Amino acid sequence: MKFKICSVDGHSKARAGELLTAHGTIETPIFMPVGTAGTVKAVHQHELENEIGAQIILGNTYHLFLRPGLEIIEKAGGLHKFINWNKPILTDSGGYQVYSLSGNRKIKEEGVKFASHIDGSKLFFTPENVMDTQRTIGADIMMAFDECTPYPCEYKYAQKSMEMTHRWLKRCVTRFNETEGKYGYDQTLFPIVQGSVYKDLREKSATFIAEQNLEGNAIGGLSVGEPAEEMYAMTEVVCSILPPEKPRYLMGVGTPGNILESIALGIDMFDCVMPTRNARNGMLFTSQGFINIKNKKWQNDLSPIDPEGTTFADRNFSKAYLRHLFVAKEILGLQLASIHNLGFYLWLVKEARKHIIAGDFAEWKTKMVKQVETRL
Amino acid sequence: MKFKICSVDGHSKARAGELLTAHGTIETPIFMPVGTAGTVKAVHQHELENEIGAQIILGNTYHLFLRPGLEIIEKAGGLHKFINWNKPILTDSGGYQVYSLSGNRKIKEEGVKFASHIDGSKLFFTPENVMDTQRTIGADIMMAFDECTPYPCEYKYAQKSMEMTHRWLKRCVTRFNETEGKYGYDQTLFPIVQGSVYKDLREKSATFIAEQNLEGNAIGGLSVGEPAEEMYAMTEVVCSILPPEKPRYLMGVGTPGNILESIALGIDMFDCVMPTRNARNGMLFTSQGFINIKNKKWQNDLSPIDPEGTTFADRNFSKAYLRHLFVAKEILGLQLASIHNLGFYLWLVKEARKHIIAGDFAEWKTKMVKQVETRL
Numbered sequence: 001m002k003f004k005i006c007s008v009d010g011h012s013k014a015r016a017g018e019l020l021t022a023h024g025t026i027e028t029p030i031f032m033p034v035g036t037a038g039t040v041k042a043v044h045q046h047e048l049e050n051e052i053g054a055q056i057i058l059g060n061t062y063h064l065f066l067r068p069g070l071e072i073i074e075k076a077g078g079l080h081k082f083i084n085w086n087k088p089i090l091t092d093s094g095g096y097q098v099y100s101l102s103g104n105r106k107i108k109e110e111g112v113k114f115a116s117h118i119d120g121s122k123l124f125f126t127p128e129n130v131m132d133t134q135r136t137i138g139a140d141i142m143m144a145f146d147e148c149t150p151y152p153c154e155y156k157y158a159q160k161s162m163e164m165t166h167r168w169l170k171r172c173v174t175r176f177n178e179t180e181g182k183y184g185y186d187q188t189l190f191p192i193v194q195g196s197v198y199k200d201l202r203e204k205s206a207t208f209i210a211e212q213n214l215e216g217n218a219i220g221g222l223s224v225g226e227p228a229e230e231m232y233a234m235t236e237v238v239c240s241i242l243p244p245e246k247p248r249y250l251m252g253v254g255t256p257g258n259i260l261e262s263i264a265l266g267i268d269m270f271d272c273v274m275p276t277r278n279a280r281n282g283m284l285f286t287s288q289g290f291i292n293i294k295n296k297k298w299q300n301d302l303s304p305i306d307p308e309g310t311t312f313a314d315r316n317f318s319k320a321y322l323r324h325l326f327v328a329k330e331i332l333g334l335q336l337a338s339i340h341n342l343g344f345y346l347w348l349v350k351e352a353r354k355h356i357i358a359g360d361f362a363e364w365k366t367k368m369v370k371q372v373e374t375r376l
Numbered sequence: 377m378k379f380k381i382c383s384v385d386g387h388s389k390a391r392a393g394e395l396l397t398a399h400g401t402i403e404t405p406i407f408m409p410v411g412t413a414g415t416v417k418a419v420h421q422h423e424l425e426n427e428i429g430a431q432i433i434l435g436n437t438y439h440l441f442l443r444p445g446l447e448i449i450e451k452a453g454g455l456h457k458f459i460n461w462n463k464p465i466l467t468d469s470g471g472y473q474v475y476s477l478s479g480n481r482k483i484k485e486e487g488v489k490f491a492s493h494i495d496g497s498k499l500f501f502t503p504e505n506v507m508d509t510q511r512t513i514g515a516d517i518m519m520a521f522d523e524c525t526p527y528p529c530e531y532k533y534a535q536k537s538m539e540m541t542h543r544w545l546k547r548c549v550t551r552f553n554e555t556e557g558k559y560g561y562d563q564t565l566f567p568i569v570q571g572s573v574y575k576d577l578r579e580k581s582a583t584f585i586a587e588q589n590l591e592g593n594a595i596g597g598l599s600v601g602e603p604a605e606e607m608y609a610m611t612e613v614v615c616s617i618l619p620p621e622k623p624r625y626l627m628g629v630g631t632p633g634n635i636l637e638s639i640a641l642g643i644d645m646f647d648c649v650m651p652t653r654n655a656r657n658g659m660l661f662t663s664q665g666f667i668n669i670k671n672k673k674w675q676n677d678l679s680p681i682d683p684e685g686t687t688f689a690d691r692n693f694s695k696a697y698l699r700h701l702f703v704a705k706e707i708l709g710l711q712l713a714s715i716h717n718l719g720f721y722l723w724l725v726k727e728a729r730k731h732i733i734a735g736d737f738a739e740w741k742t743k744m745v746k747q748v749e750t751r752l
Contacts (some may be wrong), residue, residue, distance in 0.1 A: 043705055082696075083697060300451060301449065315462045316421070317460055320452070327443060328413045332417070334707060335711070
């Protein structure tokens with residue numbers, strides 16, 4: 001993997017870059033649509049590529065391990081081939097899902113024992129087998145196995161957890177270095193900074209993570225319920241330590257406003273279920289603000305969802321039609337809303353990149369944050 | 377509307393034709409995907425056109441009247457514009473839905489009083505207002521308001537119902553002739569033959585319907601639970617009376633086998649929820665037979681859904697991936713299965729047409745009926 005910084009904003013820490021992977025180049029800052037179980041919910045793969053402009057998508061190690069399972073993924077020649085997506089894929093390690101979804105967790109130094117949220121079967125994830133699983137999945141970017149602490153989290157627990165995450169990282173790196181890609185292309189491994197909302201822990205963790213000298217770095221354990229100011233404060237602390245020449249990935253973030261603010265702090269990569277999950281609830285993000293498409297006020301509104309909209313969901317249909325689909329509980333409503341929201345997120349980071357290169361990012365960001373946070 | 381018969385099969389009553397409407401030409405025999413509430417469930421409009429090869433879709437008067445309602449459809453300039461579908465549309469009159477979905481029905485000579493299945497509000501459908509509604513919807517082909525008798529149905533009830541349907545047809549025709557298209561193009565009206573499974577009633581009804589001399593004719597009240605032999609027997613009786621120079625539409629039919637057999641009896645047009653509804657339940661129709669994609673036997677099968685499949689659902693994905701999507705309850709599974717099934721139905725009628733023109737339809741049909749009725 002190679003990362004090249006093309007442009008740095010003069011009035012913030014924002015950067016425009018290019019990330020080269022075995023499955024193509026990603027222009028940063030980038031938003032990565034979440035395809036948990038080998039599909040970005042309600043969206044066709046060719047729509048991700050051609051309509052939405054996705055350059056990389058996420059898969060989830062925990063979900064894919066359970067379903068469809070590694071046997072068929074390996075037989076298919078990896079996740080790219082199984083789901084017919086030929087651009088880059090990043091796999092989350094499953095650390096977050098083990099804590100948020102599974103039952104009967106026992107976290108030990110060796111790894112995590114837990115029960116599958118699907119059938120209750122007993123499973124044991126370790127740094128080593130999570131690396132092996134991601135080798136089989138074949139993601140371009142693999143994530144270290146970590147513990148993602150909840151919010152709020154006591155200092156002592158956060159510290160202990162962070163220290164274990166660091167020890168696990170060492171084991172991840174060892175296993176990663178002992179193995180290689182199964183499908184004839186290289187994979188890379190990103191470590192994850194933890195430390196909850198404690199500045200000194202975040203500093204310690206960022207320093208440790210930076211020392212591992214991997215090809216990119218991630219920040220985890222944020223956007224888990226803490227106030228946005230805490231998230232930005234931690235992100236700023238961590239970004240001041242993580243090496244600037246490597247891509248920085250802020251995991252699980254966030255609203256359009258969160259993304260713009262975090263780009264200003266030096267973040268290059270984002271993922272979040274918000275654009276797709278909210279779409280399925282009728283919450284649409286637009287360049288003018290956000291709307292609840294189920295609201296009666298759109299009943300007779302024949303204007304497009306977003307005048308700046310880049311997808312066919314915006315070009316071909318009206319708010320009134322989309323509202324009708326939601327009211328009638330039609331699947332097409334979920335499809336169009338998901339395409340629109342993802343298209344908007346990709347448009348937003350592309351615009352951010354343009355403005356970083358043009359040198360007026362900070363000014364544009366201030367205006368745009370206000371706009372996207374308006375309820376229409 | 378114009379109908380031209382291009383070719384007649386030598387060994388059956390099958391015909392290949394062309395139906396010219398204000399929104400384009402339809403090659404018959406044709407299958408019309410059902411878009412009840414202004415969307416073919418889980419399928420994008422451009423997929424209907426470009427992937428599936430749909431030449432005409434259905435809307436439903438009852439559903440569209442309730443949601444989104446006539447005001448916004450009229451404001452949009454008709455259903456074609458509201459849903460962004462520029463090819464022909466046929467609207468079912470809602471007669472069937474009034475009987476199958478609504479509550480508290482009172483059928484009188486004047487019309488049907490009933491309660492909306494959505495909010496219980498009291499409604500009154502008459503032949504006249506159903507014509508007016510279809511004028512506002514703007515379908516290329518409007519359907520007469522009829523009573524669709526259930527199966528089984530006593531002779532006396534079937535006879536009385538048929539006679540009322542005939543009187544209602546007269547009123548439909550009068551209102552249709554008194555009004556005109558609202559959006560600058562012509563619409564046409566198809567009457568519906570009823571008479572349950574009673575040969576003499578079907579003969580009487582077909583004779584009456586034929587006498588009205590409308591531009592096309594439909595057969596209703598079949599595929600409502602009667603044995604397939606009864607359906608074919610009634611279809612044969614009716615087709616022997618309906619004028620051969622006009623298109624014949626067998627409403628609500630059916631399985632791939634039903635469609636092929638009915639083409640052989642002289643039917644030109646079909647609609648059915650089966651390809652879409654069954655798709656959403658994981659039942660796939662293929663040129664080799666039908667499969668339940670949820671079955672464990674497909675878990676590691678990387679072959680395409682249908683080797684003859686014409687859509688990207690067939691070209692880009694495996695049975696194993698589609699099964700995974702169903703097992704994981706992913707919306708994309710419903711999307712791909714719906715596209716595949718509709719693509720198969722459209723492929724089937726297109727093949728039928730080719731074989732009618734080539735002169736070997738009867739032979740091909742016998743072989744194909746066996747194939748499509750095989751459980752894989």
